[in-house]
Amino acid sequence: MIVTIDGPAGSGKSTVARQLAQRLGFEFLDTGAMYRVVGLLWSQGERTDSAAIEVSRNVVIEFHDGRVSASGKDVTDEIRTEAASEAASIVAAIPEVRESMVRLQRLAASGRDIVTEGRDQGTVVFPKAERKFFLVAAPEERARRRFEDLRSKQTDSDPDVTEGDVLRQILERDQRDQNRDVAPLVPAEDAILIDTTQVDVETVITQLIERIQTPSR
16 A cells, blocks of 8 residues: 655654554655755755756665665765755756656555655655545744754754744745646645644544545545
């Protein structure tokens, strides 16, 4: 079975997807980390579309015990900065980059029970997934969550941002993701919408499990 969880930044999809996979005994596919890896490597070199495409086609992305490596180098902390998030959003708008990532994501999920999260999992990558969810939350709440996460994982590469800065970045990314020509951020027609603004993670996971275990009509 494939379960897709899509949604904008800060909606809680990564946390929910990871814990849901554990509860179900499924594997977890962190597609956001894949785009962050490409964005990170692209931002460290020539910032052109062709450079991003080359990175996406040649980088080897691996996940081990919660860590992420890019062609053998551990980049777990580097890809969790706001700068890497911004870079990921930019390279994700390049069609050839998305083609490379979609191919890798489908390959990773082949023949497995998997929970996958991202922005186009239910619409583009796995349009025939058995269960699809789309998480939403108020922008202010999403900014608060991202800001708290940044403060708890502060690294030297993170700028000294305020919660207002994070809100602005989230709104800008929403605009990019929703209006890009390729795989825009929209719910799949058969996705179940879950508003996480005032709901804790455990409650969201319980709701998802109930939906997953309810036979399709």
